[in-house]
Amino acid sequence: MLKSWIFLGVAIVAEVVATSGLKASEGFTRLWPSLLVIAGYSVAFYFLSISLKDIPVGLAYAIWAGLGIVLVALIGWLIYGQTLDAASVIGMAMIIGGVAVINVFSKTAVH
Template sequence: MTNFVYLGLAIVAEVIATSFLAKAAGFTRLAPTAIAIAGYTVAFYFLSLTLRTIPTGVAYAIWSGVGIVLVSAVAYFWQGQKLDWAAVIGMGLIIAGVLVINLFSKTAGH
């Protein structure tokens, strides 16, 4: 597998974990808590594989940036949370930053 596949798997696992963390109610609900813990375990495992060749700062910037946008989308559609225009514009800037790193940075591990 390529490192960006590992990074993608880390992002998906983190998004699932964070989404269920919101449903865990302070770790008082067993199933969402277990899914959140398992998701974070998988996320950190795949992130650690990514860090073999992609610099930590670049990997974390992509992981956190894409994760923010995806968690916000899940929260909007699954949990009914609303976003104002400032949040949408900010997330657009995050996406732009991730694209700049991937398209133009020589440290992105391509």
């Protein structure tokens, strides 16, 4: 079971790397960032599919989407200088809180 959570973590990191690379690819006109995007999404979906052997799809997707949103927004802020206002920070905190609630209290979560 722990392996499935590790696989989900790998999938999330790969998806965040791929999504962050989309901006650098400039509409798939730059080779190396474009290859990073393709490789990242390939790794992400492969490891997501493996993690779904033990983790319910709804739970895995909630964690994938929630953490992906927050991490990509943070990368946009750190690397691309995109601004995060109070509303976006509060919204991301709510997303993290929602993922935590699902993991701690939901009966669909595998504990």
